[in-house]
Amino acid sequence: MLTLDHIAVSAKTLAEGQNYLEQLLGVALLPGGQHARYGTHNMLLGLEDGLYFELIAIDPQAQPPLGPRWFDLDRFSGAPRLTNWICRTDDMGHSLARLPQAGQPVALARGDLRWTMAVPDSGILPYDNCFPALIEWGHGTALPGHRLPRSGVRLRQLQLRHPQADEIAQTLTAVLQDTRVVYVPSPTPGLVAHLDTPNGPVVLE
Numbered sequence: 001m002l003t004l005d006h007i008a009v010s011a012k013t014l015a016e017g018q019n020y021l022e023q024l025l026g027v028a029l030l031p032g033g034q035h036a037r038y039g040t041h042n043m044l045l046g047l048e049d050g051l052y053f054e055l056i057a058i059d060p061q062a063q064p065p066l067g068p069r070w071f072d073l074d075r076f077s078g079a080p081r082l083t084n085w086i087c088r089t090d091d092m093g094h095s096l097a098r099l100p101q102a103g104q105p106v107a108l109a110r111g112d113l114r115w116t117m118a119v120p121d122s123g124i125l126p127y128d129n130c131f132p133a134l135i136e137w138g139h140g141t142a143l144p145g146h147r148l149p150r151s152g153v154r155l156r157q158l159q160l161r162h163p164q165a166d167e168i169a170q171t172l173t174a175v176l177q178d179t180r181v182v183y184v185p186s187p188t189p190g191l192v193a194h195l196d197t198p199n200g201p202v203v204l205e
Helices: 014-025 070-075 092-098 165-172
Strands: 003-010 030-035 040-046 052-058 081-088 104-110 113-119 133-137 154-162 181-185 190-197 200-204
Touching: 003 014, 003 070, 003 154, 014 040, 014 052, 014 190, 014 200, 030 104, 040 070, 052 070, 070 081, 081 190, 092 104, 092 113, 092 133, 154 165, 165 181
Parallel strands: 003 052, 081 133, 154 181
Antiparallel strands: 003 081, 030 040, 040 052, 104 113, 113 133, 154 190, 190 200
16 A cells, blocks of 8 residues: 655755745745755655655756656756655555556665655656655654654645546555545646645645
8 A cells, every 4th residue: 555655846946946835835944955866955844644845956066867867857847846746655566566657666865764766767757747656765764754843734635637637546546545635637737736834725736
C-alpha cells in the first residue's frame, strides 16, 4: 500500500518559489538542502496530518547531473506551481513490481536522512507527471512530515486532472486509499491542491 507523503512545488529559483508560497500561504518556509545526484535544492514546510510541502528548483551552484534531473526540472519554465506528488511505500521492490512505470530505485542521502526514490530514466513521470513519485524512507529515518514543525496549513484535497484520469484512478486506487486524492478528467493535465491556511482557503495549482 501507498501513503501520501508530500507534494512538490517547482520553481525556476528557490527565491522565486519561496516568495510565491509564503505570500500565498501566509507562513514561512524552512531551509532544506541539496541533492547532489540531481543538481537540485529545496525548502520545506510541515503541513498538518504528517504531510509536508517541498519547494524544489535547480541548484545553480551544483555540478550538472550525469543524466536528466528528477521531477522533470530540465523542462520546467514559467511561474512556480504544483508539479508533483510523492507517495511513501514500506517496500519499494514490491511497489515497483506492481507499478513499474514509476521508474528505477535510486538510493539517496542527505545529513541523517536516508531514502530510496523511484525515478524514471527520463526524469518524467507518467501521465504528464500526474503519476506519483514513490519514496521509501530508510529504516530509522524520522519522516520529514513528522519532524518538521506544523505550519497550520492543511491539505483538504489534491486533484489529479488529466484526460486519462480514469485510467490513473484504476491503476492507483487499489494501492492508495486516501479520500483527499481525487481523479478529475480534464483536457489539460495538472495538479490542483485545495488548502486551509492562515490566509484562509487557498487553491494551489
